[in-house]
Amino acid sequence: EDQVTQSPEALRLQEGESSSLNCSYTVSGLRGLFWYRQDPGKGPEFLFTLYSAGEEKEKERLKATLTKKESFLHITAPKPEDSATYLCAVEAGSYQLTFGKGTKLSVIP
Amino acid sequence: DGGITQSPKYLFRKEGQNVTLSCEQNLNHDAMYWYRQDPGQGLRLIYYSQIVNDFQKGDIAEGYSVSREKKESFPLTVTSAQKNPTAFYLCASSTVGGYTFGSGTRLTVV
Numbered sequence: 001e002d003q004v005t006q007s008p009e010a011l012r013l014q015e016g017e018s019s020s021l022n023c024s025y026t027v028s029g030l031r032g033l034f035w036y037r038q039d040p041g042k043g044p045e046f047l048f049t050l051y052s053a054g055e056e057k058e059k060e061r062l063k064a065t066l067t068k069k070e071s072f073l074h075i076t077a078p079k080p081e082d083s084a085t086y087l088c089a090v091e092a093g094s095y096q097l098t099f100g101k102g103t104k105l106s107v108i109p
Numbered sequence: 110d111g112g113i114t115q116s117p118k119y120l121f122r123k124e125g126q127n128v129t130l131s132c133e134q135n136l137n138h139d140a141m142y143w144y145r146q147d148p149g150q151g152l153r154l155i156y157y158s159q160i161v162n163d164f165q166k167g168d169i170a171e172g173y174s175v176s177r178e179k180k181e182s183f184p185l186t187v188t189s190a191q192k193n194p195t196a197f198y199l200c201a202s203s204t205v206g207g208y209t210f211g212s213g214t215r216l217t218v219v
Contacts, residue, residue: 041197043113097154
């Protein structure tokens, strides 16, 4: 059974204070690892897809990395508008996503 | 613009009543999905459909039903057999390498 664990559950940062969110996974035959951002009361917004260990992708203040067991979402010099819940999901052999419970990020001005 | 439209945004259900949530996509994606989201829990898969006229149960299908008569549409019915239906429901569609989500329907039992 595919499993995804995200940590921490919640993270409070001062504006400009860089940090990382973790997503550890156990799957048979990873097809892709996905990061989404979700604002309250809205659907998840796509950020990144990573396919193989060693892959990295960047978008503005966000950088996602992937190893064989986990992925990190690095947030550099965050701003209050980066406050959201960040979701990690994996796609394995069944062509469907298995999600972690998310990390709620709060960036304080 | 292509995307997924879920309606209504808010829905209230009385005890013992069936309700249907709408999901329409114009992305020409073959696969569509329904997820349920509860506070403090990850998204959990209810049903999915890889092609028209075919669908499979996900992890929490009991008390729900779906149909896939058209490629663009994948409605979800929450039946009276679902004992705890209050949740945020998300529809998604996918193609190779990408999943797109709708904006969700919040269902509340009154």
